Amino acid sequence: MRVISLGSFDVMHRGHVLLIKKCFEIGSWVGIGLNTDGFYAKYRGYKPVMTYKERYDAIKAIFPEVRISENDQRDGSAKRIIAQTGAKLIVVGSDWARKDYVGQLGLNWDWLDSKGIGICYVNYTKNISSSEIKNRCLSR
Numbered sequence: 001m002r003v004i005s006l007g008s009f010d011v012m013h014r015g016h017v018l019l020i021k022k023c024f025e026i027g028s029w030v031g032i033g034l035n036t037d038g039f040y041a042k043y044r045g046y047k048p049v050m051t052y053k054e055r056y057d058a059i060k061a062i063f064p065e066v067r068i069s070e071n072d073q074r075d076g077s078a079k080r081i082i083a084q085t086g087a088k089l090i091v092v093g094s095d096w097a098r099k100d101y102v103g104q105l106g107l108n109w110d111w112l113d114s115k116g117i118g119i120c121y122v123n124y125t126k127n128i129s130s131s132e133i134k135n136r137c138l139s140r
Contacts, residue, residue: 006105
């Protein structure tokens, strides 16, 4: 099965690595829809710490076999990336289970259902997050 995870991966940490590993446990092909710097800034209200290229290179250094596509919500790219890759499952951390993850991607459940695409929430890695790492850096 083809699976995909969409996100920013800024700052790359153990939880991201475990998420991508879980993608490979679930599927035989893994894609990443990596959020662009512009989309990140628009959604979060500030620029990512790592540039798109740095985040791309970090993922490829750990998982050279992963396929990475540029995700910039302005052009409906999440839908395009998912459709182009033929992914049948979107894998995301369980921290998104109570948020409008589908809406944040610019998708809706009718479109996902019509394409036979599901969402799998995998256990969130506790005690680590990009925000926590950033806050640690700021408090020094």
